[in-house]
């Protein structure tokens with residue numbers, strides 16, 4: 001097979017289960033969708049193809065993990081999906097709305113109203129207590145929280161007796177759970193987490209992951225999480241594996257052992273051997 005043929009064959013590797021139920025048509029099963037998304041950084045000799053024809057459906061009400069070697073394009077994919085970065089070509093939908101081509105103002109509003117973020121650094125304001133941090137994005141947007149939903153989130157997150165504590169008075173795991181509750185508070189269409197447990201020890205990390213899992217199972221949330229950690233990825237319903245900016249594999253109902261095993265079968269390029 002020539003390298004051109006190889007490239008073309010790889011191009012058709014997608015994780016779109018069935019275009020009939022794709023997000024572009026506004027169907028309920030898909031919370032976000034990319035279609036042939038390519039993202040290049042730089043020009044000429046310094047050009048890097050961070051994403052190369054990525055087509056992916058993110059299922060609604062499911063927990064999806066994105067894995068792959070360093071530099072494989074995980075963060076770029078998440079940033080493009082979340083409308084934080086533009087694409088070079090291809091199309092992206094959040095729910096029924098195509099975000100590629102949206103003007104800044106509309107994109108900012110869509111992000112604010114439909115997307116929740118959980119980053120590795122908790123990004124909590126030190127002078128606000130837990131509940132104030134949780135409702136801050138809604139306060140800024142001038143939206144009143146749905147009290148019943150907020151109570152449910154706070155109960156699920158297990159922080160009901162810590163709501164008046166400031167971040168410095170909470171453990172790392174509790175702080176990250178506040179960050180998770182903040183992402184959930186406005187009931188977004190989808191939540192993106194970039195290594196959300198990366199800064200936590202394994203016990204606190206497990207606490208946060210269990211909560212993310214419960215928010216999918218009990219609150220019907222949609223979560224996409226980038227992670228390097230097979231144990232963290234095993235909490236997901238599905239793992240999408242990236243290498244060199246392409247989707248090279250996926251796994252459903254993962255266990256940490258199966259993920260480790262699969263990672264062992266990647267060669268140096270991250271491709272399946």
Ligand SMILES: Nc1ncnc2c1ncn2[C@@H]1O[C@H](COP(=O)(O)OP(=O)(O)OP(=O)(O)O)[C@@H](O)[C@H]1O
Nearest residue numbers: 041042048050068069070071072073074075076077
């Ligand atoms: N702003 C940028 N300018 C130039 N190149 C970039 C930029 N952001 C990312 N890249 C390149 O794009 C490729 C994908 O990067 P990305 O951060 O998405 O990978 P990743 O899989 O998230 O990596 P890691 O696991 O190390 O965080 C890398 O080769 C990276 O060097």
